Amino acid sequence: MDITQLETFLAIVQERGFSRAALRLRRTQPAVSQTIRKLEEELGEQLFERTSRDGTLTSAGEVLRDYADRLLRLRNEAASAVEELRSLERGRLLLAANEYTCLYLLPVLDQFRRTCPQISVVVQRSLASRIPEDLLTRTVEMGIVSFAPETEQLRSISVYLDEVVFVVNPAHPLAREKKVAIRDLGAQSFIAHNVLSPLRKRVTETFEKHKTPLNMGVQLPSLEAVKRFVAMGNGVALVPGLTVAQEVSRGELVKVEVPELKIERRLRLVHRRHSPLSHAARAFLKLVKTMAQEQGSPFEYRVEHAN
Structure with a gap:
């Protein structure tokens, strides 16, 4: 049983006859009759009363009509749903x-x-x-x-270029400086993000390279918590610039340049290749x-x- 057979079957029912159904479907009447004959053979049941000329259904035909209606509606709904995906009306x-x-x-x-x-x-x-x-x-x-x-297996697209920034509270002594050396940060208490990452490793290695202690007095579970704690006047932090852009623009945090900590971070959009x-x-x-x-x-x- 296929969709074409069901469409032919319903056309005969709706047009109340094989001849009118053939005209609607732009097929010959023998072709329509052959389609119904194959459908009946597959089902093992007669679908139309042979003595009637108006496409009167047998009991088996009545049952099939309900299912055929539902199947063709589902077919049309599926085609419509796919078209909506293509036209971005759903998804x-x-x-x-x-x-x-x-x-x-x-x-x-x-x-x-x-x-x-x-x-x-x-x-x-x-x-x-x-x-x-x-x-x-x-x-x-x-x-x-x-x-x-x-x-x-993955395709990578670079979409944003960020950098690591050193931030302090506006009342912090270093807030008045435009630039400080990394060796001037040895006595500072850093508020750190406690998730181990390549960035944290790179920062640690940079401090070691310049023989400067990195004192992480407090470690917090999120970048949001880190920047809020610094804004409250607790220590200093090194964070991605994107995460503190609004706080810096509002004056809640002050960004101070540290030339030795010029670390860029490229964000990438990734999907299966x-x-x-x-x-x-x-x-x-x-x-x-x-x-x-x-x-x-x-x-x-x-x-x-x-x-």
């Missing part, structure tokens, strides 16, 4: 990010929701180190990370590229070569 975008990289997503998602309000967006919080695995196991479709994935993206994901990528072209640095759109 879901599933992303993975951590506390830091999610901040890059906010302005992009703001524009995306204005452009595609019917698309459902879910940002799953994940450790950065787990995001490549989440992509490969198809838990999410795209992810934002601050490192280049080490697998050729050999899997087709959903219509929603392609629309999102197009918006990311447009924002980079219109706003310029620190936004960017640069496809990176496979490792």
Whole structure:
């Protein structure tokens, strides 16, 4: 039993006859009759009363009509749903990010929701180190990370260039300085993010290189907690610039340059290299590229070569 057979069957029912059904379907009457004959053979039941000329149904035909109606409606609904995906009238975008990289997503998602309000967006919080695995196991479709994935199975697009900044409370003595040397920070109490990361390792190595102690007096579980604690007047911190941009602009924190700690962080949008993206994901990528072209640095759109 196939869709064409069911369409032919319903056409006969609706047109009340084989001849009129043939005209509607633009087929010959013998072809219509043959289609019904094959359908009856497959089902092992007669569907139409042979003595009637108006397509009167048998009991088996009455049962099949209900199911045929439902199946064809489902077929039409499925085709309509796929078309809605293509026209971005429905769909879901599933992303993975951590506390830091999610901040890059906010302005992009703001524009995306204005452009595609019917698309459902879910940002799953994940450790950065787990995001490549989440992509490969198809838990999410795209992810934002601050490192280049080490697998050729993932495609990486550089989308934002950030830097590590040294911040203090406005009342801190160093707040009056535009620039300080790393050796001047040996006596400072640093408020640190307690998640081990490549950035933390690089900062530690830089202090060791300059033979300067790195005193992490307090370690907190989130970057939000770190910057709030510093703003309250407790110690100093080294954090990604993106995470404190608003606090610095409002004067709640002061950024002081440390030349030896010039560390750039490139954020990357990552997805499976050999899997087709959903219509929603392609629309999102197009918006990311447009924002980079219109706003310029620190936004960017640069496809990176496979490792």
